[in-house]
Amino acid sequence: MSDQKVYRATTTAPVNIAVIKYWGKRDASLNLPTNSSLSVTLSQRSLRTLTTASCSASYPAGDTLTLNGAPQDITSSKRTLACLEGLRSLRRELEAKDPSLPKLSNFPLRIVSENNFPTAAGLASSAAGFAALVRAVADLYELPQSATELSRIARQGSGSACRSLLGGYVAWRAGTQADGSDSIAEEVAPASHWPNMRALILVVSAAKKDVPSTEGMQTTVATSELFATRANTVVPARMDAIEKAIHNRDFHTFAEVTMRDSNTFHAVCLDSWPPISYMNDVSRAAVRLVHDLNRIAGRTVAAYTFDAGPNPVIYYLEEDSDIVAGTFKSILGSGVEGWEGPFSDVLQNAKGVDLKSLDSRAVDVLGSGITRVILTGVGEGPEKVDTHLVGEKGEILKSQ
Numbered sequence: 001m002s003d004q005k006v007y008r009a010t011t012t013a014p015v016n017i018a019v020i021k022y023w024g025k026r027d028a029s030l031n032l033p034t035n036s037s038l039s040v041t042l043s044q045r046s047l048r049t050l051t052t053a054s055c056s057a058s059y060p061a062g063d064t065l066t067l068n069g070a071p072q073d074i075t076s077s078k079r080t081l082a083c084l085e086g087l088r089s090l091r092r093e094l095e096a097k098d099p100s101l102p103k104l105s106n107f108p109l110r111i112v113s114e115n116n117f118p119t120a121a122g123l124a125s126s127a128a129g130f131a132a133l134v135r136a137v138a139d140l141y142e143l144p145q146s147a148t149e150l151s152r153i154a155r156q157g158s159g160s161a162c163r164s165l166l167g168g169y170v171a172w173r174a175g176t177q178a179d180g181s182d183s184i185a186e187e188v189a190p191a192s193h194w195p196n197m198r199a200l201i202l203v204v205s206a207a208k209k210d211v212p213s214t215e216g217m218q219t220t221v222a223t224s225e226l227f228a229t230r231a232n233t234v235v236p237a238r239m240d241a242i243e244k245a246i247h248n249r250d251f252h253t254f255a256e257v258t259m260r261d262s263n264t265f266h267a268v269c270l271d272s273w274p275p276i277s278y279m280n281d282v283s284r285a286a287v288r289l290v291h292d293l294n295r296i297a298g299r300t301v302a303a304y305t306f307d308a309g310p311n312p313v314i315y316y317l318e319e320d321s322d323i324v325a326g327t328f329k330s331i332l333g334s335g336v337e338g339w340e341g342p343f344s345d346v347l348q349n350a351k352g353v354d355l356k357s358l359d360s361r362a363v364d365v366l367g368s369g370i371t372r373v374i375l376t377g378v379g380e381g382p383e384k385v386d387t388h389l390v391g392e393k394g395e396i397l398k399s400q
C-alpha cells in the first residue's frame with residue numbers, strides 16, 4: 001500500500017523592522033538588493049505568523065496555500081513558487097543521498113498560515129509570512145540547512161523576509177555574486193545581547209493605498225539621482241556604525257543612524273520620478289515629537305523609522321519607557337487600542353513629559369491621527385510549535 005500518511009510541521013515567525021533600509025534591487029528576478037540592510041526582529045508575543053506545512057501522497061495534485069482562511073492562487077505567485085522550488089530541490093538532494101527517506105518531494109504541499117494581527121493593523125506581513133513558509137517547509141522536509149542558508153530562499157519570497165528567519169539584530173548582506181549565493185541574512189547579535197530594546201508602532205488612520213515597495217524601489221533605482229550615493233557610500237558607512245553601536249549597546253549612535261537612514265530612504269523616494277512620498281503629516285508630527293523628546297531629555301531616548309508607509313516605529317530602551325512610551329500614551333489618550341499586552345507593565349503609572357513642553361501642533365496632529373499602537377520589543381526568531389493548522393487527516397483546522 002502506498003504511503004497515505006499526512007506529514008506536518010508548524011512554525012511561528014516574527015516581523016522585523018529595518019533600521020538600515022533595503023531599498024533597490026540589483027537583480028529583480030533573484031531579488032538581490034543594491035545595498036545591505038539591518039533590522040531588529042520583533043517579539044512574537046506581540047506579532048507573529050503561524051504556518052503549518054503538510055504534504056501527503058493522498059492530497060490531490062498541486063500545492064495549495066491558505067492565508068488567514070482564504071485560499072491563495074499559488075500558480076500566479078512567482079515568489080511563492082520560487083521558494084517552494086528551492087526547498088523541494090534541497091529535499092530531493094536528501095532523498096537522493098538516502099533512498100530510505102520517504103519521497104516527500106513528490107507529494108503535493110498543503111500550507112496553512114495565519115497572522116495573529118489584523119490586516120487592518122497596517123503592517124506589511126510579507127516578511128513574517130515568507131519566513132514562516134520557508135521555515136515550516138524546511139522543517140517538514142527535515143532540511144539540515146541553517147537559517148542563514150535558508151535565507152537565500154526566503155529572500156526570493158520577499159527581500160525583508162530573509163531577515164525574519166533570525167532573532168535579535170540581523171543583517172542582510174547584499175553580496176556581490178551574480179547568482180545571489182552571498183546575499184544572505186546573518187545574526188549581528190542575539191536578542192539576549194541587548195534585550196531591553198523596545199519598539200512602539202503607531203498605526204496611522206489614513207487608509208490611503210501606498211505605492212507597493214517592490215514597485216517603489218524599482219522606480220527609485222531607475223530614476224533617482226541621489227540613489228547611487230545612498231547605496232554605494234552612505235549605507236556601507238552606516239552599516240559599520242550601527243553594527244558597532246549594537247555591539248557596544250550604544251543607543252545614542254543606534255538611534256541617530258536609524259533616524260538618518262529612515263530620512264535618507266524617504267529622501268531618495270522623494271527624489272524618484274515621479275516622486276514617491278510615504279510619510280504624511282502624522283508621520284512628520286512623530287518625527288518632530290521624537291526630536292523634542294530627545295532635546296527635553298538632554299540625551300537620545302528615542303529613534304523613529306518609517307517603512308514604505310506612514311506608520312512611525314519608535315525605538316527606545318525599556319528604562320526610558322516612561323519618558324518615551326509614557327509621553328506617546330498621554331498624547332494619544334485612552335481612545336487608542338493596543339496599550340495592553342506583554343510589554344505594558346512598565347507603563348501602568350507612566351506620565352511622560354509635560355505635553356506643554358512639546359510642539360503643540362505636532363501633539364494635535366499626532367493625537368488625532370493614530371488608531372492603534374503596538375507595544376513590543378526585540379525578540380527571537382522562528383519557533384517550532386505543535387499547534388498545527390492542518391489535522392492528522394489533512395483537514396484544515398481553525399485557529400484557537
Ligand code: DP6
Nearest residue numbers: 018021022158159160213214307308
Ligand atoms: C521599506 O521586502 O517588501 O520595508 O523584496 O520587493 O518584497 P520585496 O520588498 P520588501 O521591501 C521592504 C522595504 C522596506 C525596508 C526594509 O524592510 O528593509
